Amino acid sequence: MAAHSVYSICLxxxxxxxxxxxxxxxxxxxxxxxxxxAGIEGSICPKGxxxxxxxxxxxxxxxxxxxxxxxxxxQWREVSWDEALDYVAQRLKEIKEKYGGRSIALAERAxxxxxxxKTLVRALGSPNYFTHDSCCKGSLNTAFRTLTGYTxxxxxxxxxxARHVVLYGRNIFESLELKQVKQxxxxxxxxxxxxxxxxxxxxxxTKAHRYLMIxxxxxxxxxxxxxxxxxxxxxxxxxxxxxxxxxxxELREFVEPYTPEWAEKETGIPAYEIxxxxxxxxxxxxxxVFHYGYxxxxxxxxxYFRRSIIxxxxxxxxxxxxxxxxxxxxxxxxxxxxxxxxxxxELPEVEDIRCDKVGTPEFPLPDPNHGVVQMLPxxxxxxxxxxxxxxxxxxxxxxxxxxxxxYNRQAFMKLDLLVTIDIQFSETAWxxxxxxxxxxxxxxxxxxxxxxxxxPALYMRRPxxxxxxxTKPGWEIMKLLAERLGIGHYFPYRTLEDLWAYQLNGTGISxxxxxxxxxxxxxxxxxxxxRKDGLKLKxxxxxxxxxxxxxxxxxxxxxxxxxxxxxxxxxYFRLMIxxxxxxxxxxxxxxxxxxELVPENVIxxxxxxxxxxxxxxxxxxxxxxxxxxxxxxxxxxxxxxxxAVFMLHGFGRRVPAQTRCYRRGASDTALEENIxxxxxxxxxxxxxxxxxxPISKEERGTGR
Numbered sequence: 001m002a003a004h005s006v007y008s009i010c011l012x013x014x015x016x017x018x019x020x021x022x023x024x025x026x027x028x029x030x031x032x033x034x035x036x037x038a039g040i041e042g043s044i045c046p047k048g049x050x051x052x053x054x055x056x057x058x059x060x061x062x063x064x065x066x067x068x069x070x071x072x073x074x075q076w077r078e079v080s081w082d083e084a085l086d087y088v089a090q091r092l093k094e095i096k097e098k099y100g101g102r103s104i105a106l107a108e109r110a111x112x113x114x115x116x117x118k119t120l121v122r123a124l125g126s127p128n129y130f131t132h133d134s135c136c137k138g139s140l141n142t143a144f145r146t147l148t149g150y151t152x153x154x155x156x157x158x159x160x161x162a163r164h165v166v167l168y169g170r171n172i173f174e175s176l177e178l179k180q181v182k183q184x185x186x187x188x189x190x191x192x193x194x195x196x197x198x199x200x201x202x203x204x205x206t207k208a209h210r211y212l213m214i215x216x217x218x219x220x221x222x223x224x225x226x227x228x229x230x231x232x233x234x235x236x237x238x239x240x241x242x243x244x245x246x247x248x249x250e251l252r253e254f255v256e257p258y259t260p261e262w263a264e265k266e267t268g269i270p271a272y273e274i275x276x277x278x279x280x281x282x283x284x285x286x287x288x289v290f291h292y293g294y295x296x297x298x299x300x301x302x303x304y305f306r307r308s309i310i311x312x313x314x315x316x317x318x319x320x321x322x323x324x325x326x327x328x329x330x331x332x333x334x335x336x337x338x339x340x341x342x343x344x345x346e347l348p349e350v351e352d353i354r355c356d357k358v359g360t361p362e363f364p365l366p367d368p369n370h371g372v373v374q375m376l377p378x379x380x381x382x383x384x385x386x387x388x389x390x391x392x393x394x395x396x397x398x399x400x401x402x403x404x405x406x407y408n409r410q411a412f413m414k415l416d417l418l419v420t421i422d423i424q425f426s427e428t429a430w431x432x433x434x435x436x437x438x439x440x441x442x443x444x445x446x447x448x449x450x451x452x453x454x455x456p457a458l459y460m461r462r463p464x465x466x467x468x469x470x471t472k473p474g475w476e477i478m479k480l481l482a483e484r485l486g487i488g489h490y491f492p493y494r495t496l497e498d499l500w501a502y503q504l505n506g507t508g509i510s511x512x513x514x515x516x517x518x519x520x521x522x523x524x525x526x527x528x529x530x531r532k533d534g535l536k537l538k539x540x541x542x543x544x545x546x547x548x549x550x551x552x553x554x555x556x557x558x559x560x561x562x563x564x565x566x567x568x569x570x571x572y573f574r575l576m577i578x579x580x581x582x583x584x585x586x587x588x589x590x591x592x593x594x595x596e597l598v599p600e601n602v603i604x605x606x607x608x609x610x611x612x613x614x615x616x617x618x619x620x621x622x623x624x625x626x627x628x629x630x631x632x633x634x635x636x637x638x639x640x641x642x643x644a645v646f647m648l649h650g651f652g653r654r655v656p657a658q659t660r661c662y663r664r665g666a667s668d669t670a671l672e673e674n675i676x677x678x679x680x681x682x683x684x685x686x687x688x689x690x691x692x693x694p695i696s697k698e699e700r701g702t703g704r
């Protein structure tokens with residue numbers, strides 16, 4: 001068969017870059033960026049290029065599996081799809097009959113088919129649908145809603161036209177989001193300045209015009225001081241603030257004591273640098289981005305820190321303007337009917353509260369559309385407010401994504417039924433009762449993506465090749481399971497084309513419209529609202545609420561007094577985690593190509609601290625926290641704050657079936673405490689303190 005091209009959407013990370021897949025004789029020969037997609041220009045990141053290795057990986061899940069030995073023993077029997085789905089359906093029916101629909105939960109990394117999984121949960125009579133969002137950016141979601149009424153997912157940044165970009169640990173040149181990276185690189189070439197703030201010198205720090213090494217956990221102090229300077233010197237956009245901001249007077253009074261000199265003592269950043277940054281950024285307004293972040297789950301004050309970033313943007317007038325923040329425009333904004341979702345149907349009403357208590361007076365503010373997934377292990381173990389007995393996991397690994405590995409394991413081992421839908425043996429799949437293998441993104445199509453932004457568009461993921469093994473797409477697994485549960489009528493499709501037709505019905509758009517480029521655009525120019533009278537804010541006041549009605553009515557202050565962050569005790573360090581350009585969270589460490597590039601993580605430690613502890617560069621060390629112990633290799637450097645240590649997320653794996661990453665490096669999840677920002681809902685992943693000590697070859701040999 002001659003070579004041909006298939007336009008699709010990548011899924012080696014969650015960014016979903018449009019791709020062009022070259023296929024010859026049923027084999028993928030090349031994956032490139034879609035040349036028709038503006039901002040991508042045919043390029044692709046290392047993870048996207050490694051999709052071919054994933055397709056041909058012999059360690060992928062190949063057939064449905066039912067556990068035949070104790071949980072976690074690695075004893076399985078291969079079964080047919082009918083047997084696996086019949087078994088799952090029967091067990092779910094038994095659990096629902098005994099404990100009610102609320103005893104069933106589903107957790108996933110949000111994806112194009114999430115409207116399908118949400119429908120399954122609702123049709124089963126359960127309120128317990130979870131996404132990974134709380135572990136990533138739940139408090140950012142809450143922060144945006146308290147200020148604008150919109151979630152973070154409904155807001156974007158126009159980096160390409162910004163004149164000054166301020167990044168708080170947003171390591172954009174390593175945590176690759178290809179289109180934004182390319183936009184920012186071009187902007188820098190045209191004179192845009194970058195200020196980077198982080199306790200660690202990352203690749204992004206080396207590209208910045210100004211780098212500020214801040215004490216870990218003190219970012220909010222810096223922002224309070226920046227606001228102090230901006231308001232005291234009148235550097236803000238008076239016209240925008242007067243028209244669109246509620247609570248400027250209260251903010252001015254609140255930040256009065258938080259001077260640059262005060263912040264210098266807390267953050268370690270010289271007062272003159274804080275004043276200089278405030279003035280320099282103000283010169284560039286409104287084309288300014290104080291970047292609100294991506295993974296926003298660091299500390300217990302996360303909601304207020306993220307609120308302070310958004311407030312700085314509002315003070316600069318850098319909202320709904322070129323080079324600033326914007327509210328994403330969808331099909332409705334161009335006069336088109338949005339895509340249909342299965343959740344648009346009339347589904348059964350669910351009266352029960354969520355098992356994480358989100359939406360109750362005890363936990364009122366996190367977004368119930370995502371839940372707070374790190375509360376799930378506690379709900380399972382304590383059966384409060386009621387027993388959770390069955391968990392379905394799809395495209396997610398809660399064992400490695402929720403802090404405190406051993407606590408998670410205790411919880412999930414208690415379940416009556418644990419089912420995982422995945423493409424490979426995750427840590428959660430390894431202790432599951434049933435594992436259902438999903439076809440990878442190159443082998444399947446999915447629900448059409450409605451990509452909101454400055455130029456709304458629809459994107460289509462098409463299968464490029466036939467499945468290599470006995471796998472199925474997740475949307476089909478959901479349909480087949482629903483039929484066995486007697487709720488199949490909520491899933492009115494049988495084929496991929498049926499699903500697409502259902503989504504497109506009434507929109508005036510056909511499947512054939514995607515054939516030329518793989519997507520359909522609906523605007524040839526960026527869409528901005530009129531800043532004079534056209535901002536469609538969703539707060540009760542119709543303004544950006546510095547004094548937040550949502551916070552205040554639920555008993556939380558809009559401006560909490562700053563709580564100083566004490567330095568760690570002698571010999572302790574704050575554990576920081578992050579990503580690199582090669583790996584995606586916990587999903588790529590076993591990829592043949594990506595594992596070769598970064599096979600394990602190391603722990604960064606300040607050179608002066610290492611000398612005190614007798615740790616040499618490259619030496620094996622033991623990292624100890626209140627939750628566990630891990631062994632890894634030390635990277636001794638002066639490029640990290642002396643109060644912190646750092647490691648990449650997602651290593652130290654415990655599943656022997658994943659041979660390339662098995663026991664390579666250290667697991668950050670095994671060290672972290674499961675502690676949550678109870679205002680916004682994110683875990684404080686960098687709250688934990690650790691000690692680090694060198695270990696000898698003899699100690700390593702004893703299994704320590």
